[in-house]
Amino acid sequence: MTTSTISRNSVGRTLLRAAIPLAFWLGVWQLAALAVGKELLLPGPLAVGERLFALAGERAFWRSAGMSLGRIFGGFAAGVLLGCALAALSSVSQWADRLFSPAVKVIRATPVASFIVLVLLWAPTGRVPAIISALMVLPVLWGNVRRGITQTDPLLLEAARAYRFSRGRTLRLVYLPSVFPYFASGCSTGLGLAWKSGVAAEVLCQPALAIGTALYRAKITLETTSLFAWTIVVIALSFLLESVLGLLFRRLGRGARV
Amino acid sequence: MIFCENITVRFGEKLVLDRFTLEAPEEGVTALSGPSGCGKTTLLRALAGLQPVQTGRVTLPGPAAILFQEDRLFPWRTAEQHIADVLSRDRRGEAGMWLELVELEGEARSRPAALSGGMERRLALARCLACGGGVYLLDEPFAGVDAPRAGRILSRIRGLGVPVLLSSHEVETVARCDRILRLEGPPLRAIPEKI
Secondary structure (H helix, E strand, C coil), rough: CCHHHHHHHHHHHHHHHHHHHHHHHHHHHHHHHHHHCCCCCCCCCHHHHHHHHHHHCCCCCCCCCCCCHHHHHHHHHHHHHHHHHHHHHHCCHHHHHHHHHHHHHHHHHHHHHHHHHHHHHHCHHHHHHHHHHHHHHHHHHHHHHHHHHHHHCCHHHHHHHHHCHHHHHHHHHHHHHHHHHHHHHHHHHHHHHHHHHHHHHHHCCCCCCCCCCCCHHHHHCCCHHHHHHHHHHHHHHHHHHHHHHHHHHHHHHHHHCC | EEEEEEEEECCEEEEEEEEEEEEECCCCEEEEEEECCHHHHHHHHHHHCCCCCCCCEEECCCCCCEEECCCCCCCCHHHHHHHHCCHHHHHHHHHHHHHHHCCCCHHHHHHHCCCCCHHHHHHHHHHHHHHHHCEEEECCCCCCCCCCHHHHHHHHHHHHHCCEECCCCCCCHHHHHCCCEEEEECEEEEEECCC
């Protein structure tokens, strides 16, 4: 057997492993839709696929998806940066830790709906989803990065001191590679949270072009097929972002062999 | 002169060094030989300034480079990078030379996970030697390294002309040193003996 045949077989097996569960769940969905028998309550996958195809032909669809993606990813990035900065501050200063710890715990415990309504009072409608996404990501990154810093091997830190590493070199060669797995895990969890909370914020505050606004309109106009189609868009974009981030982290991890 | 006078180290109730005094000449290799737990590692760490002492003072011919009892390698750095990390920018090209000294020249691009226990020990040793200083303090430098290879490496270390204080349990290693300090404890007591 040649190498290319083995490679083709392996790709075929991978595709089959992904396709069979997908076909199974689509089948379950179709059967359920047939059993309910009302598209208003549960449209079938074919009807949703057709609606999705029709939406993809509209310019507003792509603009809404792009704007939502930009807002939520912007909020996610801000949450990551702020979470990392506060975690670093909390790790070097006990006072900073005493100051930030309760605030972060309060953010973590507050229901996302309360935040959305509150932020809606203080910020322009278009900014709310980004702010909410950032607020949901911040505590996750803060906790993970802080744990990564405290878990950094003290023996390696002592070795860095003994071999006269500068602060910059200790940060680059000891802290960053040690914290990286915690950071990557925080980003993965945070991205899912940012996406869900960001779309929820869009549903409540309804910016002009947004997936959440489209979801809300589909709900009030009883277009259940559109509701499903937009939900599939949310899921697909979430998977896409997660895959891109996963690929990036795998590359970075391989480079640093973390 | 490698010198410490009346140094005391206590871990809670346990007295490891009790006004311990050591003098070793500023040349050659001096072996610290004694049973596990007698205080050799604590002494080396105190000499390197990593272990705070309650009393006494330490005098060294220059900054110490210590080889820890554990390898303390960075899993994400290659062998060559480990050496380059302790060298100044203008000396980065020397990394290959230090790897050659410990017979690891073929493993420059290997990370610790790809090395055997003995190889990791030699890499940790090369990093310590490359770091340089006025004295080498080596804690079990040849643990897991076969005796003929350890002998060859020790000869090369002697050739660097930097005084060495090493602790070892291996008879072959101790026998190749210029002088032996037999130790017992805790608290640590030393009886110098010329080979």
